Amino acid sequence: QLPCTVREFSEAAGVPASQVLRILMEEGVMATMNALIDDDLTELIAAELGVNLELKEAVSVEDELLASIRDRQDDEADLVSRPPVITFLGHVDHGKTSLLDRIIDIDVVSGESGGITQHIRAYTIEKDGRRISFVDTPGHEAFTEMRARGANVTDIAVLVVAADDGVMPQTEEAISHAQAAEVPIVVALNKTDLPGVDLNRAMQGLSTNGLLPSEWGGDVEVVKTSAITGDGLDELLDTVLTVAELHEYKANPNRQAMGTCLEAQQEPGRGVVAKIIVQNGTLRVGDVIVCGQSYGRVKAMYDTLLPNQRYEEAGPSTPVNVTGFDTAPGAGEHFYVLDDIADARTIAESRSDSHRKTALSGGVQHVTLETLFDR
Numbered sequence: 001q002l003p004c005t006v007r008e009f010s011e012a013a014g015v016p017a018s019q020v021l022r023i024l025m026e027e028g029v030m031a032t033m034n035a036l037i038d039d040d041l042t043e044l045i046a047a048e049l050g051v052n053l054e055l056k057e058a059v060s061v062e063d064e065l066l067a068s069i070r071d072r073q074d075d076e077a078d079l080v081s082r083p084p085v086i087t088f089l090g091h092v093d094h095g096k097t098s099l100l101d102r103i104i105d106i107d108v109v110s111g112e113s114g115g116i117t118q119h120i121r122a123y124t125i126e127k128d129g130r131r132i133s134f135v136d137t138p139g140h141e142a143f144t145e146m147r148a149r150g151a152n153v154t155d156i157a158v159l160v161v162a163a164d165d166g167v168m169p170q171t172e173e174a175i176s177h178a179q180a181a182e183v184p185i186v187v188a189l190n191k192t193d194l195p196g197v198d199l200n201r202a203m204q205g206l207s208t209n210g211l212l213p214s215e216w217g218g219d220v221e222v223v224k225t226s227a228i229t230g231d232g233l234d235e236l237l238d239t240v241l242t243v244a245e246l247h248e249y250k251a252n253p254n255r256q257a258m259g260t261c262l263e264a265q266q267e268p269g270r271g272v273v274a275k276i277i278v279q280n281g282t283l284r285v286g287d288v289i290v291c292g293q294s295y296g297r298v299k300a301m302y303d304t305l306l307p308n309q310r311y312e313e314a315g316p317s318t319p320v321n322v323t324g325f326d327t328a329p330g331a332g333e334h335f336y337v338l339d340d341i342a343d344a345r346t347i348a349e350s351r352s353d354s355h356r357k358t359a360l361s362g363g364v365q366h367v368t369l370e371t372l373f374d375r
């Protein structure tokens with residue numbers, strides 16, 4: 001239930017706004033036509049006026065328009081297997097970005113300021129004809145924030161643990177995040193190239209945190225890796241693919257696309273560039289798309305690694321950079337493809353309206369780790 005304005009109240013109750021304003025004034029509230037009145041005040045005025053007011057949940061246009069798209073179940077027969085989406089989690093400096101760099105054969109780490117990952121990266125690679133998508137986040141915050149928005153883009157978490165450091169506080173946090181998200185965990189025991197590292201100590205740390213390595217009789221695959229020498233990376237990818245096979249991730253490429261925005265920004269000369277990941281359906285150039293308070297028509301799609309490589313379409317589990325949004329959607333916002341640009345505009349505008357109202361009334365709810373996990 002969003003707070004309503006004086007005008008909206010008077011229209012709904014069928015009384016002149018001046019009367020509403022007078023009652024408010026008697027209560028010591030100086031208000032204007034567009035002032036927001038909260039639930040308590042609304043009830044008070046209704047009582048004064050003797051009107052029977054039913055406080056309803058604000059029916060959002062978006063819910064009506066999107067429900068049919070969002071909730072449409074795919075027929076079993078339409079489902080085909082899709083690549084798994086992998087997220088690297090772990091303590092800072094344990095090698096998440098280096099491992100991904102090595103896997104896709106580029107060097108981002110040495111260009112990072114202070115060695116801290118600034119942007120979300122997302123790529124799809126092919127291993128022996130099978131595709132895997134990777135998402136590298138600046139920290140757990142991005143992962144948690146996306147989950148807080150109901151965006152579970154990750155199928156499998158690769159927990160990166162540096163062999164010299166072992167399990168650290170952020171490793172433990174990462175474990176609980178992955179467990180809360182109910183995604184399987186594969187451990188990359190990294191930096192095994194360093195001389196004199198005590199692998200058993202790191203394995204012990206994992207065990208005491210509920211991740212018993214399979215070589216110790218548990219059910220967690222621990223792969224020994226080095227992002228420097230490349231050792232263990234093949235095995236890591238194979239392990240991830242094996243876990244993916246067990247889970248049989250599926251999607252229906254023959255429906256309008258839906259997915260999640262990973263990040264977006266305004267770029268000079270290009271307009272809004274949004275990094276998105278398609279989670280179901282197929283996204284095509286020209287599609288009408290709505291994402292949070294943003295909407296538009298997909299103008300072009302680009303490879304996330306090769307900036308000049310354009311695509312006409314992107315299927316399930318594929319990250320792409322998309323242009324065509326009017327404004328930059330927020331990270332973690334879901335996107336949907338619609339038939340009608342007018343509908344997309346209505347949804348986006350109604351969302352920014354209610355967003356503005358909520359912000360004005362100071363009712364913005366912040367999701368914290370506590371509210372997220374203590375449900």
Ligand code: GDP
Nearest residue numbers: 092093094095096097098109190191226227228
């Ligand atoms: P992130 O914070 O988890 O993304 O960690 P980075 O990938 O930025 O790596 C942190 C530092 O550890 C960098 O200086 C890397 O060169 C180094 N590093 C990463 N992986 C390895 C590895 O397997 N062996 C060694 N010796 N150093 C590594």
Ligand code: MG
Nearest residue numbers: 096097116117
């Ligand atoms: Mg990093």
